[in-house]
Amino acid sequence: MAGRDETPGTTGSRGSRLLGCVALASLGVLGVLAFVLTGPDVRIHPTTGEEFGQFDAVRMLYLHVPMAILMYASFLLCAVASVGVLVKRTPWWDVMAHSTAEVGTVLCGLVLVTGSIWGRPVWNTWWEWGDVRLMTTLVLFLLFAGYLALRGTTSDPRRQERQAAVVALVAVLDIPLVNRSVEWWENRTLHQRSTLEELKIEDLTLFTLMFGFLTFGLVVWWLTLQRFRVGWLERAAIDHAVGSAIAERRSETSAVELDAAIGVSDDPAGEESP
């Protein structure tokens, strides 16, 4: 076990390595399920007899939908951790908020990219400006891009954690809009309503989608764990650097000079008489 003052060579532990291996293997299995074992979405029109559907593009949804759900989960965890920052004011909550926000932003970017790739063959466009869910998701991405830009500034960490918490709590107000937009603005979206609620999909398709949730759950868990440990070490490095700088300055100045500088004297005769 590494000592307190030793610099660890890795952020991994036996548990996190096992988790990483399981997540990686699950990604491989998901790839086989999504791109090999499940079939394309092909339906026959009842009257004309023509083939229609999403064809091979449907395979992208096995990645897109689980990533979107895990994105919500990451941002909601960030909101909970941000409340923790404002209430508890401890570094643990701040590092957790930062970690979940970063993982959530990566997922949000991937959701936009995979959705765009899926939309090209199905909607016949890379981007649809009139789609409310696309717009609100893009705004969510930009809000958290701003959050990460704020985290990248070199200001007082105590002040920054409060500022970041406020930005995160405002940003997550967009999540209900993203999630419910399909129902609230039914005629202003190309997105379909949730097929899970109405169970329109079944068999291997449903299993692959559920396996996608499990896989991305493991991936997000592993990423958040690693990011949290990196964040924790960053905090420790800053505290260590500040502590070293203070100790260095102390060693340069003798105690008597220091007392004189701050106006403290042990000699009662030196005090001013009333």
Add this chain to the structure above:
Amino acid sequence: MSEVRRFLGDAGLVAARDLRIEFRSRVVVGQVVPFALLVLVLFGFALDADHRTLRMFASGLFWVAVLLSALLAVHRSAALELSDGTLDALRMSGLPPAALFLGKATAVFVQLMLLEVVLLGGLLVLYGVQVVDPMLLLVSGLLAGVAVAAAGTLYGALASGLGVRETLLPILLLPVLAPVLIGATRAFDDALGSVAVDGWAWTGLLAVAALIATVVGALVHGVLIED
């Protein structure tokens, strides 16, 4: 009742102070308003000075000009607290943070109203638009102004302590104001008769945005300004 009156009095003091500083320095009148008009003129150049195109997109161009200019006004409002330890003095004064927020937001709102009036004149003269529904124009302009002023004051306070606030403030604020931009543009589309939409429904969205921005700003301003 007296507590409410005292709270509003405190907010009024801060608003009057900010407006007095603006009246004396004339930064908004002398720099922000000309900048907004310049943006309108640049849009005219970019769209090849085609009156029909300009009339069709007048609402969107108007609100983009308002938002860009609001960034400058918000930046100026936040910068007032940084000189001569003003923020420290305000912290020591015992003013409720919510009253401080409300006062500063009110001052920014008044400046934005001036900006909107001048820009509307620009639309009428330069773009040749006609006002079809003045009441819708007034109500949506007021509500969008409240939302922009409140959100701007909140994020201005947030970014004010940072060395990179000039670049960070737009990144933080503009995505938050995206719903306001959409709602205000649609409402103005209806009020100016350029697109057939239900402007009052979009005004409802502006009312919700204004309410949320004001309540959230008043609640969290204290957290942002504490040392």
